Each structure stands twice: as structure tokens, then as C-alpha cells.
Amino acid sequence: MKTMKKVEHSSPLRVTIPAGMANPKPPLGSQLGQRNINVANFCKDFNQKTEDIKKGIPLPCRVKVKSDGTYNLVIHKPPATFFLKQAAGIDKGKIMKGEIAGKITFKHLYEIACIKAEDPPLALLSLEQICQMLVGIARTCGIQIVRTLDPVEHEEFMKQRRENVQKFLDELKEVKTSKLLRT
Numbered sequence: 481m482k483t484m485k486k487v488e489h490s491s492p493l494r495v496t497i498p499a500g501m502a503n504p505k506p507p508l509g510s511q512l513g514q515r516n517i518n519v520a521n522f523c524k525d526f527n528q529k530t531e532d533i534k535k536g537i538p539l540p541c542r543v544k545v546k547s548d549g550t551y552n553l554v555i556h557k558p559p560a561t562f563f564l565k566q567a568a569g570i571d572k573g574k575i576m577k578g579e580i581a582g583k584i585t586f587k588h589l590y591e592i593a594c595i596k597a598e599d600p601p602l603a604l605l606s607l608e609q610i611c612q613m614l615v616g617i618a619r620t621c622g623i624q625i626v627r628t629l630d631p632v633e634h635e636e637f638m639k640q641r642r643e644n645v646q647k648f649l650d651e652l653k654e655v656k657t658s659k660l661l662r663t
Contacts, residue, residue: 492552493543496559499533502526515545522551529555538562557599560617563592569638574622575648581622583637585629589614 493515495508502508502523512519522543530539537558544552565571568582575581593610596602602610618625 492554493545494540495543496538496540497526498535499530499537499539500527500535502530512543515543515551516549517543517545517551518549522553525553526555529553554600556601557595560592560596560614561621563595564614564618564621564623567592568623570623570641572645573620575645579622579644580624581641583624583626583629583634584618585626589618589625 493511495511497508504519504523508523509519512522526541533539539558540556542552542554542556544554546552561573564584565573565582567584567588570582573581589611590607593607593614596614597605597607597610605613615625
């Protein structure tokens with residue numbers, strides 16, 4: 481009499497891990513532990529696979545656990561928002577509705593689309609469809625797409641943006657301290 485293998489119908493674990501910085505601490509360690517994955521081996525394997533990528537870049541991963549305790553690790557390209565913010569030279573997207581957080585050119589958009597086209601989830605999309613998707617993502621981040629960027633004008637824009645972000649952060653800090661004083 482043959483014994484049947486245990487069938488797993490669980491969906492793959494979806495996590496975003498900074499390149500070269502996987503460690504067994506929560507939240508990653510607890511997520512992997514729930515699925516009976518050896519956390520130390522996973523961290524070592526992930527860090528080894530991402531050693532040629534700059535440390536700290538967020539990498540979306542899909543981990544499919546097999547019935548024998550092994551796993552399949554699929555590492556995707558960084559998220560589109562990461563690339564768009566890098567191209568625009570900003571750390572934070574728009575703060576207020578209608579605000580322009582940064583500017584990129586169509587060339588930037590095309591380069592990002594070429595990189596994202598290698599991602600398995602976008603394999604069936606054409607480059608034009610990926611560009612349209614990126615335009616929508618850029619809009620939600622507050623990034624404006626322009627034909628050309630004048631260096632002097634762009635530097636002035638970025639200076640103004642830094643001042644606005646700093647002012648917003650100061651106001652936020654002020655609100656938090658006033659709430660603490662009330663209690």
C-alpha cells in the first residue's frame with residue numbers, strides 16, 4: 481500500500497525584505513516560523529542571493545513551502561515606487577493632495593519600464609502597458625512626468641520641496657508634542 485504525499489494548498493508567503501539584510505527577528509522570523517521554514521538557513525540563503533545588490537533596497541519575495549519542508553524562493557525586482565522615487569530624487573511621495581513631489585522624464589519612465597518588464601508578474605504585459613501602469617503609480621506618488629528637465633529650474637524645485645517637507649515634519653512634531661502635553 482502506497483502512502484500519499486501531503487498536499488499543501490497554502491498560498492505563497494509574500495514579503496518585502498531589504499537586500500542583504502534578512503535576519504531571524506520578527507516580523508520575518510515569525511512569518512517563516514509559522515510555515516515551518518528553517519529561519520537561519522532562509523536568512524543565509526536570501527542574503528547570499530542578494531549580495532550583489534546594494535544593501536537596503538526593498539525586494540518583494542514569494543516563498544512557496546513544499547510538503548517536505550524545503551521552499552522555493554522567488555525574488556522580484558524592487559517595487560515601481562522605489563524606482564520612481566529614486567529617479568525623482570525624493571524620499572517621500574506627495575504629502576498633500578495635488579502636490580508635486582518630484583519630476584522625471586519620459587526617458588526615466590522607459591528605463592524603469594524596461595527593468596520592471598523582467599518581473600514575472602508583468603511578463604505578459606507589453607512595454608507600453610507597463611509604461612501606462614507606471615504613469616498611474618507616478619501620479620499617485622505625486623511625481624510629474626515631463627519631456628525635459630532644466631537643471632537650474634529642477635534644482636530650485638527640489639530646494640523648495642525640501643523646505644516644504646521639513647516644514648511639514650516640524651508641524652507634525654509640534655502636533656505630537658502638544659498631544660503628549662495634554663495627557
